[in-house]
Amino acid sequence: MFIQLHNVNKEFTSGKNVVFSLRNISFNVNKGQIITILGPSGSGKSTLLNLIGGIDRVDSGDILIGDMNISKLSDKDLTLYRRNKIGFVFQFYNLIPNLNVYENVEVAANISKNPLSLEKVLDSVGMLDKKDKFPQELSGGEQQRVSIARALAKNPEILLCDEPTGALDFKTAKEILMLLEKINKEYNTTIFIVTHNTAIIGMADRIIRLRSGEIVEDKINSAKISAEGVEW
């Protein structure tokens, strides 16, 4: 198994109350799978993504990526883990406004040991011809493509996408989903997609549904369709 979660717990305090954000989460993921994580607001989807991405720590339990237990890593090693293995895609892109498209992707390649060719990455997300444009000159969909290119440039093993289509219209959102599918096939990247949109589950290999910090459904998608066929 590529990714293993064992009894992962994460809690946070709200006023005087301790609230479980995640409770006894356990599941395994194979390399190269597309996993969608569904659930209502506050169900713990983003927290789960943050824990796998190494930007937050578990309160108890273990997360193993390959042979590495990231719950036991020091801050420094956790930084190296994010640097070498993880790519993030956000709902609002988080591009640096005063850097152009090429430079925004270069932000990630700059710290990577084995970065992919930036031209190739930009070409694969369809943004090579706009590499000198600044984020303000791009549409939402184009900005998300750049954001994906930035995540890809490091050649990560895991791509974590938090509501990647949440701010996009149907047509653009579908293009982004197709792009993610293409990346999954081309680079054998394991992709987690956190979403509210139930239609997206059609393109996933695996569907995990959360409610109040607990897994209420974890199933293999036996009727997987291509991203192009996803409709809502």
Place this chain on the structure above:
Amino acid sequence: MVLNKRIFRVLLKQKAIYIGSIVLVMLSSLLYSNLNIAMKNVEKNKDLFLEKTKVEDAKAILQRPIDNIKKLEDKFNISIEARRQFDANISENTTIRVFEKTSKVNIPYIVEGNDIKSMNEILLEPNFAKTNGYNLGDKINILDKEFTIVGFFSMPDYIYPLKSEGDIMINYKIFGTAIISDKAMNEMPIKGTVYYLLKSHSGSLEEIKEYLGENHFIIFWQEINDNPRFSFVNAKLMGSAKMAIALPSMILLLTSLLVAVVLWRMIKTEFTQIGTLYALGYSKKEIGLHYLSFVNIIALTGGIIGTIFGLFLVKPLAEYFTFYFNIPLIDNSFDYKYILGSLLIPYIFIIPTMLIVLFKALRYSPVKLMRGKTENSKVGFIEKSLNLKKLRFPAKFKIREITKSIPRLFVLIFGITLSSMFLLLGFLYRNSIDYLLNQSLNDVFKYEYNYVLKSYETSNIYGGEEYNFSVFKVNGKVESFVVFGIKPNSQFINLIDKNSKPISEDNVIITKPLAKTLKVKEGDTIVITNKYNNDNYTIKIDKIAEIYTGNNIYMPLYKLNNLLGFDSNSFIGIFSKEKLNIPEEKILKFETKNDIKEAFKAIINPLKVSLGLVSFIAFFIALIVIYVVTGLSIEENKTNISMFKILGYTHREINDLILNTFTIPIIIGFVLSIPLLIKSMDTLLNSLAQNIDFTFPLKLNTVSIILGFLILYITFEVSKYFSKKNIFKIPMSEALKTQRE
């Protein structure tokens, strides 16, 4: 207004930035109130003192003494008083100049103790007494006569008690003045020099001067404004007064720009809030007043604290100046005009810049503001036109960051330039004095002893090298300068041109400061007027000497004597390597090179404190400016920094990207400060050149520049150290928060 409740919350949230701005305002108010009030106090006390002591209009040494002073006084409506003086060594290195007490002109003002009543009583100059450990009631031995110190005095023609007129700085360790009664003077073993103090009641000295010239033959004539022991005070006060305006103004200008940049940043991040307030029905005026409250707090807090500190420091500064100038503090009061000014000036500077920023924001429609989108969201011309393709990513990021906000860049460079100028000021002063000391004293003037005789002689039986001099003026340009007649191939005066090549003494040579003031070039002809008899002479300037002390012209001895109609061998002064055996009664003035050296060295000591203070202010300004600008950059890059952390950048890599961005602008600011400092000091000294007869050879050597830069670099590192903590504190969730907005 309920909105104003948030002011302190906002200030607390970004306290470092606002405290920095308040400290800068405080510093300017402190300097403005302190320097101006102290300066006014010194000036007021000087005027009061000169009036009380009936300062002379001129002094004259005559070949033939005046027999009937009363007759001349009535005839020319003038007060005339003869005064005797002599120099005596009271220890190996300390000389005391003893004067006879006067009662009509230059009346001594008793600062402490009593006036002299008997023959064995003496008055001492207070700073000399303090420096050398003399107290009231102590005994002092002068030429084997014992005197009791009964009082301390100030005298108007010696408010800046230089030993020799060629000196620049006073040194109380080696020179002081004293007053004894006329009876005691009669009993002294040496006769001393007699000269006449003149105070005109009609305002004109021309008639008496003409009369004395014709009937008594003037050897030496000096009007009070040509007396450096008097005029240096004016020059110094003028210089300080200019600094009193310039220094705080520059700091305030910097502060207002800094505050404008800080508030523009704040307003920009609050566009949505401003738009919402607009939409809720708040008027532009109400919103504007709310944001002006931030400026009000900065200006008012800084102004009040600065003014209070400034007022506390008025007395010490005034005392420092009066110690320096030997002017008694007769009346110590505050000029309320400057207190008010000190409180209002921050507003005058900051409010207009703030209004510009506010108007810029408030002209957008509520919808535009609420969307947080303005024309600023467009890509700028500079960003578009930069071609950074060949650079590595960190360099690209830093250049983009630098060019992101031109006003911020300008404030940073301006702040660094200003603080570097303050920082280098001390080095400039020190290097220049060192250069002056070496160049003037070792390279140009080769004599060890300089004697001025009481009357002209034609045959040098004493040894050394004889010279002559007379005092001239150029009408409307220079009130007083000395023309020396020196021996061709002089052994003791070694004049050099700008290429450091020796100039033959056969030429008529003008010193650089005088050439600058008269605006003459080599080959020009000038008309000079003798100050003693008003005769005009035309001379051609052959060469300009690269020498910085003295408003002087040098020409061959015979040429000067011919010009003045003297015997071609006439002389009144002697330069020498060894001490000469000249009878005391023949000597008018005697100085050693050691005295001059000591005086030069004494320049450094009193300046150490003030230059140290200026360096500290410089360090502070640089620290605040760098910290505030870096703070703004961190604030603006919060999401990016968080992003970098998520992407896997280490702290060191993030610190390098964010904090080292400003290395280049800091270097640019420092480099700019060097010519700007030299140019501004040159302008300041030129504006004072009328009153003082030396020009500073503004020199700044490489070691000083490197040292200055090192200090600035340390400041930068200190600022980075504080900023690193702020970067460290930014959580990775900052970038995730943006998702939820």
